[in-house]
Amino acid sequence: MSDTTAGAVDRRRVTIAQVAKRAGVSTSAVSHVFNGRPNVSAATAARIRKAADDLNWRPNLASRKLSGSAGRSLGLVLARSRDTFQRDPFTMRLIAGLTEPLAAIGWSLSMTLVRAEDEAEVYRQWWTEQRVDGFLLVDVRTDDPRTSLLQHLSAPAVMLGSPVPGSTIPAVTVGDADATEALLDHLGALGHRRIARVGDGPTLAHTGSRDARFTAAAGRRGVDALVLDWRAHAEDPVADLLGRLDGATAIVLDGEAIAAEVIAHAPELGVRIPDDLSVVAWEDSWVSSIVRPTLTALDAPVEESARTAVALVERLVRGDEVTDAEVSGRALHVRGSSGPAPSVAPTTTPTQATRATPTEGDR
Amino acid sequence: MSDTTAGAVDRRRVTIAQVAKRAGVSTSAVSHVFNGRPNVSAATAARIRKAADDLNWRPNLASRKLSGSAGRSLGLVLARSRDTFQRDPFTMRLIAGLTEPLAAIGWSLSMTLVRAEDEAEVYRQWWTEQRVDGFLLVDVRTDDPRTSLLQHLSAPAVMLGSPVPGSTIPAVTVGDADATEALLDHLGALGHRRIARVGDGPTLAHTGSRDARFTAAAGRRGVDALVLDWRAHAEDPVADLLGRLDGATAIVLDGEAIAAEVIAHAPELGVRIPDDLSVVAWEDSWVSSIVRPTLTALDAPVEESARTAVALVERLVRGDEVTDAEVSGRALHVRGSSGPAPSVAPTTTPTQATRATPTEGDR
DNA sequence: GTGAAAGCGCTAACAT
DNA sequence: ATGTTAGCGCTTTCAC
Numbered sequence: 001m002s003d004t005t006a007g008a009v010d011r012r013r014v015t016i017a018q019v020a021k022r023a024g025v026s027t028s029a030v031s032h033v034f035n036g037r038p039n040v041s042a043a044t045a046a047r048i049r050k051a052a053d054d055l056n057w058r059p060n061l062a063s064r065k066l067s068g069s070a071g072r073s074l075g076l077v078l079a080r081s082r083d084t085f086q087r088d089p090f091t092m093r094l095i096a097g098l099t100e101p102l103a104a105i106g107w108s109l110s111m112t113l114v115r116a117e118d119e120a121e122v123y124r125q126w127w128t129e130q131r132v133d134g135f136l137l138v139d140v141r142t143d144d145p146r147t148s149l150l151q152h153l154s155a156p157a158v159m160l161g162s163p164v165p166g167s168t169i170p171a172v173t174v175g176d177a178d179a180t181e182a183l184l185d186h187l188g189a190l191g192h193r194r195i196a197r198v199g200d201g202p203t204l205a206h207t208g209s210r211d212a213r214f215t216a217a218a219g220r221r222g223v224d225a226l227v228l229d230w231r232a233h234a235e236d237p238v239a240d241l242l243g244r245l246d247g248a249t250a251i252v253l254d255g256e257a258i259a260a261e262v263i264a265h266a267p268e269l270g271v272r273i274p275d276d277l278s279v280v281a282w283e284d285s286w287v288s289s290i291v292r293p294t295l296t297a298l299d300a301p302v303e304e305s306a307r308t309a310v311a312l313v314e315r316l317v318r319g320d321e322v323t324d325a326e327v328s329g330r331a332l333h334v335r336g337s338s339g340p341a342p343s344v345a346p347t348t349t350p351t352q353a354t355r356a357t358p359t360e361g362d363r
Numbered sequence: 364m365s366d367t368t369a370g371a372v373d374r375r376r377v378t379i380a381q382v383a384k385r386a387g388v389s390t391s392a393v394s395h396v397f398n399g400r401p402n403v404s405a406a407t408a409a410r411i412r413k414a415a416d417d418l419n420w421r422p423n424l425a426s427r428k429l430s431g432s433a434g435r436s437l438g439l440v441l442a443r444s445r446d447t448f449q450r451d452p453f454t455m456r457l458i459a460g461l462t463e464p465l466a467a468i469g470w471s472l473s474m475t476l477v478r479a480e481d482e483a484e485v486y487r488q489w490w491t492e493q494r495v496d497g498f499l500l501v502d503v504r505t506d507d508p509r510t511s512l513l514q515h516l517s518a519p520a521v522m523l524g525s526p527v528p529g530s531t532i533p534a535v536t537v538g539d540a541d542a543t544e545a546l547l548d549h550l551g552a553l554g555h556r557r558i559a560r561v562g563d564g565p566t567l568a569h570t571g572s573r574d575a576r577f578t579a580a581a582g583r584r585g586v587d588a589l590v591l592d593w594r595a596h597a598e599d600p601v602a603d604l605l606g607r608l609d610g611a612t613a614i615v616l617d618g619e620a621i622a623a624e625v626i627a628h629a630p631e632l633g634v635r636i637p638d639d640l641s642v643v644a645w646e647d648s649w650v651s652s653i654v655r656p657t658l659t660a661l662d663a664p665v666e667e668s669a670r671t672a673v674a675l676v677e678r679l680v681r682g683d684e685v686t687d688a689e690v691s692g693r694a695l696h697v698r699g700s701s702g703p704a705p706s707v708a709p710t711t712t713p714t715q716a717t718r719a720t721p722t723e724g725d726r
Numbered sequence: 727g728t729g730a731a732a733g734c735g736c737t738a739a740c741a742t
Numbered sequence: 743a744t745g746t747t748a749g750c751g752c753t754t755t756c757a758c
Contacts, residue, residue, distance in 0.1 A: 026745045027745090029745080060493050063735035066425045066750045069737075089450075093445075096476055110473050113462045125421060257649075267655075290650070303445075391754075407727080425750085430752050
């Protein structure tokens with residue numbers, strides 16, 4: 001590495017004035033061209049664009065923002081631990097899905113991970129210092145303080161998930177009804193009469209609504225529905241969960257990370273998949289295909305949700321009217337982890353033997 | 364969703380002038396306090412902070428930037444397909460690792476995915492429009508055009524990987540020497556005398572240096588080293604790879620995503636792991652623990668690399684002198700995928716039988 | 727220790 | 743159709 005006197009930018013930064021001069025016009029002409037304003041002749045516009053290109057100039061975002069335009073940045077604040085974030089393929093898909101539509105409108109994604117207790121402060125800060133033009137809310141909880149905070153700040157925001165009653169934040173929802181039916185049809189056809197559902201976390205808004213829909217759909221079919229929670233902090237969360245199955249022969253889990261863990265560990269606890277227990281995940285990703293057996297999963301149109309959310313935020317920022325949106329297309333991908341219900345339900349109390357392979361590699 | 368006349372921000376934005384007025388001082392006094400300048404008495408400073416808090420005011424980033432300060436944003440531009448991005452746990456770890464040190468200095472992460480052909484333009488744009496204050500470069504290739512581009516733009520940048528000869532971009536390197544030795548000791552002790560290495564891609568700079576170090580270390584031990592490439596576009600990349608093993612009884616792959624795929628598919632091709640073939644990955648993540656057998660892997664100190672890189676960028680932006688940095692601590696986690704070398708090498712030409720489970724779930 | 731005022735680079739009235 | 747100019751909110755000399 002050399003002695004770059006870095007920071008000491010030599011060449012002064014190109015400004016609109018230099019571009020204007022080079023093109024032989026006023027700065028406002030340049031501004032007009034770069035903002036799609038009509039009052040410039042085609043010839044002049046071309047000359048201006050040429051000059052800008054020659055100088056490799058682009059409007060300075062800060063100046064632009066200062067004089068009223070949007071800063072073209074979407075804020076994504078995730079209240080997750082590093083660990084939870086890392087093992088969540090859904091978030092990866094979301095981020096990947098956001099960048100393309102954002103780039104298409106000249107925006108970028110500003111993201112961060114925060115501890116739950118810092119969450120509100122980060123939203124406040126990013127908004128008041130004008131770091132971002134709006135936010136995308138994920139992992140919305142029941143009674144989430146963010147909805148009122150953002151309304152209070154009058155910060156544009158769009159959320160992923162079911163609309164929150166009493167909030168004016170537009171929601172992008174993935175229709176779950178069809179998928180729930182398809183899922184229960186699938187498991188029903190395989191002979192399962194008692195099915196457990198495990199949410200991502202009892203405080204998450206979507207957990208509750210899925211629980212309700214699931215229970216209702218099961219009831220309609222005369223199938224027993226069991227709603228369980230995932231105790232991430234249990235000594236052995238998988239064993240803990242399997243111990244509470246209470247005769248269920250199939251289990252549906254939000255999140256592939258958890259589902260993958262069940263698939264990986266269950267055999268070591270004496271529960272064979274899918275022979276003893278069928279496992280289905282409510283999200284899908286490449287992880288489903290590298291576990292064995294491969295994971296039957298409900299694939300959500302994450303990319304379309306992202307695209308829709310970006311469009312809504314952009315409209316909000318422009319001051320347009322915006323309403324909730326629903327994207328559909330959650331599809332059931334049947335793979336190896338779901339199979340015929342066993343004639344005898346799996347042992348209610350799994351072998352207490354220590355796991356063959358402890359959760360090494362976890363951090 | 365209601366009829367929020369969004370965008371039509373009612374309450375005019377709080378400015379430094381209002382804070383100054385409320386505290387009974389001039390705007391420059393406020394500015395001084397918020398920039399740690401000394402010329403303000405403790406009492407006045409307290410009054411000013413109080414006023415700012417009351418008004419929930421924070422310096423506007425755009426104005427600040429316009430008058431010379433940094434915009435406090437790090438750019439991360441990934442030339443990846445959505446798909447490659449999504450299945451790369453390393454990038455997840457990196458992103459997660461970046462946000463914490465960034466937050467500590469009041470910065471945020473601006474990231475995007477681009478197609479390779481748009482890469483240069485995005486760097487250009489983000490820099491010239493002053494969207495970011497500097498960049499973090501990953502996936503640096505041999506002859507990477509970005510190094511000269513960024514020097515030409517005089518944009519602060521730091522890269523992950525071995526320093527590029529002739530470039531002034533500081534590099535944060537993870538020392539691989541010890542890990543390479545540890546790895547070969549491990550495999551050697553298990554009786555492997557012929558070992559294959561598979562890089563992430565022949566154009567990536569780190570692939571070449573690892574290949575060289577690996578080959579050298581193997582040579583010193585009288586172990587045959589084989590350097591193979593991963594043909595992602597082959598009809599069945601795993602079968603393709605296994606078909607080229609040429610008697611190797613162990614294989615070391617950069618990237619857990621690929622390693623996980625080998626582990627998942629090899630058995631379906633008649634190659635048992637680790638009985639017939641030991642598999643080791645050059646990166647580690649939670650994925651290593653959900654595949655079966657679990658994956659033996661070299662765990663890199665990603666979080667420390669991230670922390671170091673952030674520190675370097677920040678120094679560069681401040682105009683400080685910066686040199687390359689090396690972080691160490693790549694550790695070998697021995698898990699289930701590496702075992703004693705088989706007495707007979709695995710079939711050179713794996714069963715041509717169609718795979719039991721096709722790569723369903725891939726997208 | 728404090729305040730006045732000149733920018734920073736751009737946008738958008740308003741003039742011409 | 744093109745140019746002039748007053749801000750946008752903050753930082754930072756430079757007087758006081």
